[in-house]
Amino acid sequence: MTTLAETPVRASSPASRPGVGLSTLARHRGALIALAVFAVLFSIVVLVSGFNYFQFSFIASGGAALALATVGQTFVVLTGGFDLSAGAVVSLVNVVLGTGMGAGIGSQILFGCLALGIGAVVGAVNGVFVAYVRMQPIVVTLSTMFIVQGVTLLISDKPGGTIAPEFVAFLTGDAIPGILPAPVLVVAGAAALWLLVRATRFGVGLYAVGSDEDAAFASGLDTRFVTFRAYVLAGTFYGAAGAFVSAQTGSADPLVGNAMLLQIFAAVALGGTVLGGGRGGAIGSIVGAYTLMIAVNLLLALDVPAFYSSVAEGTLLILAVVGGSFGRRSPLANTLRLGLLTLRARRDGTLASSRRSDRPALVLPAGPRRSHEPAASGWLVRHRDALKYTLPAYAGLVLVLVATQALNGNALTNPGFFNSLVVLSSFLAILALGQGTAILTGGLDLSLPWMISLTGIVVAGLVSGSDQAALWAVPLGLCLGTALGAVNGLGIVLLGLPPIVMTLAMNGILQGAALVYSGGTPAGFASPAMRWVMTGRFLGATPVVWGVAAFALAATVLLGRTVFGRRVYAVGNSPLAARFSGVGVGGTLIGVYALSGFCAALVGILLASFSGQASLGMGDEYLLPSIAAVVVGGSLITGGRGRYPGMLGGVLLLTALSTLLAGTMLPHAVRDIIFGLVVLGAVLALRD
Incomplete structure (x- = not known):
């Protein structure tokens, strides 16, 4: 008879244990969803147009560049960072190869290696500032993005150049004619390299840093070295993507990488990598890249206008991030749960805010009166900390004005110069309030460029030169911008999306909306009254000058003297502490981004009034300056510190600097380089 003790016990394998398989599926849920979506879309393509070797080669080549770039971005995202310089590196590599590559094999090999080296160098610069100088990844990579864009435009400011045919055939041709396209081997090589890296101590470190950097350090x-290497590898893959784009196009285009940034983040999110670090992988990102490429091409195959592509990409980014993070403890689930509990409490009459308290108010006994009250501290003492971060911007402004007087003359003694300076500063002065308030809460608004363009196009089209139409079109445009900004806030609060993700996606959606609304050619023009505001005379100055003065006063009061302003600073210092103190964090954030949308809409209307009509992309050049002005004005990029007078000083300094540079023979691209360097320098100099 065999007893229970004598019965051999078999060790169950991990795969056979209950729950292990489910947890494995949960960890790879995003990648599996992306693979399923890819399979569905691919099946639709096969049903619509069939499948042959040409289709195979077209799909493999069409998504390869994006796949390479997403592999690089995955390294950074896994550490909990963001790299906004990816598209700029692709453009720089494309221009370098298109303008410098020769016809010889040696030249092609040299420039192929140079492409990887350029990306690695940019990645190393990002890595040093993020890992060792401990600066915010968003600020560093946004600054390097504009610096690299400026360098690219200095090399070539228009499309041109050629890529050697052998280089093109090597990357985009056939590895085995009629059987295997070369892009398949390129992407497979990137995937194999990722799998090798993931199996190393460095690969494990990527997930450890992204999950909990302090615990990983302990x-x-x-x-720091793990983070640095992540940015270097990311830059190397961006360089590879730039080389592949060069082979695809066969020429150089300094703007070729600009449209890739939204696509890269959308592909990474579609592939299941969490935009916060610690979970995901490059294999899923590659699948996400091809899924996105097929989705956009499928829209084109269904005769959907190409203008909708950025709308689709932005929407997919939002859905992918929400879907990848959805769970019982996700922000969306918490919001729904809290809403249901609130409705139930309101129905049962147990909601705390709706119950009256019959308890008597607590009255503290009066303490002994002091015979000698301490003397009130002086204004300088009370505002010492604020002045410490605000005055450097005005000191820099004085130096720039003195330099302008020395180089050009007739500046400091010419009232017209200061009038023009304020007129040119008016756009940034308004944007600084919206962007600055977002930064004070620890966020960032990347939707400003196309928020400006869309509202300007809509208002100019509705006005069409009529002062009567302007009476209702201008308020409508301001309401439109405010509503779109509030949508940003709702996405951040209700869906739990990082501000950079929500506003980047919104920028892409608004770009598509502007193209669809205008048909690619904006119509309409400003009315005489709108033109008068920007070019007329009133009390010895341009009317907008008086408007800027009133706006600056109102902005100072809003942030410094109102309940809303105090809540903004509370959220920026600690959202958790603010929530425990009774501050409505969600409502405050929605109000902040609604304010940013209002400011962007106002700038769009003023730009249309200044130039007489609106144009596509007219807001593109204001993104970095809006951030630079806030940072140079002494605001802390991580939130909680800053004053509008300092932001205004930063605006005047940057505008005066741009005016000074405009009087020289330096190319316009130099301004982007200088602004990028100014942001990095200001963050370094003014941080605590």
């Missing part, structure tokens, strides 16, 4: 991991 366990003995060199977290």
